[in-house]
Amino acid sequence: MPVAVQERKTNEADNVFVGDSLFHVDIGTARCDFPGGSAHALYQSAKKLLSLPDEVRIWTGHDYPPEGEREPVPSVSVKEHREKNRHMRDGVSEDQFVAMRSERDAHLAAPRLLHESLQVNVRGGRLPKENEAGMRLLKLPLKMKGGASSLASDQ
Numbered sequence: 001m002p003v004a005v006q007e008r009k010t011n012e013a014d015n016v017f018v019g020d021s022l023f024h025v026d027i028g029t030a031r032c033d034f035p036g037g038s039a040h041a042l043y044q045s046a047k048k049l050l051s052l053p054d055e056v057r058i059w060t061g062h063d064y065p066p067e068g069e070r071e072p073v074p075s076v077s078v079k080e081h082r083e084k085n086r087h088m089r090d091g092v093s094e095d096q097f098v099a100m101r102s103e104r105d106a107h108l109a110a111p112r113l114l115h116e117s118l119q120v121n122v123r124g125g126r127l128p129k130e131n132e133a134g135m136r137l138l139k140l141p142l143k144m145k146g147g148a149s150s151l152a153s154d155q
Contacts, residue, residue, distance in 0.1 A: 015075070016052065019061040021045050024073050025080055027064060028087030033105035035118070039098040046088045054079035115140055 020030045021042060029046060032039040049058060057075040065072055082090045087097060111117075119138050120127060127136045 014052070014056040015059060016049060016056055017059045017061075018049060021061075022049060022058055022081060022085065022088065023060050024063045024065070025076055025084040026066070026070075026086060028085055029101065031105045031108055032101050033108065034114075039101040039105075040094065042101070043088075043094045043097045050078055050082050050085075050088060052078045054082075 022029055029042060031037070032042050054077060056078045058078060058081060059075045063072045063074065081088060087100065116138050128138065130136055
């Protein structure tokens with residue numbers, strides 16, 4: 001998980017940019033059910049982040065505020081995460097976290113742009129190569145009633 005720490009200066013707090021690991025305190029943490037995901041690894045990464053000094057600001061990659069409840073919040077202190085993060089506050093054990101994350105992730109729908117994103121992410125941000133017509137194509141899975149045989153009958 002990408003982390004960048006700004007060197008500490010007198011009277012200034014450090015900043016940590018955590019990408020998709022910790023989210024805002026009322027949301028908790030990222031899901032772990034994508035290819036290569038691990039609730040154990042996420043817990044260990046989050047614990048490292050939360051071992052930083054209280055005043056360090058954690059800047060998340062995403063903040064999805066509950067509709068109508070608050071404005072997006074770009075950063076929260078380590079202290080606030082340790083006190084309020086719904087998944088990683090002080091006192092949550094690794095076993096508790098892994099059980100919660102596994103149960104929650106098992107019931108989440110795939111994100112709307114998952115298939116498109118993965119095809120670019122696995123290439124390190126590069127688009128697919130051009131085909132013979134000079135087009136770059138992403139593949140999308142289709143769920144068809146009646147399976148693949150329904151395609152043949154529609155032609």
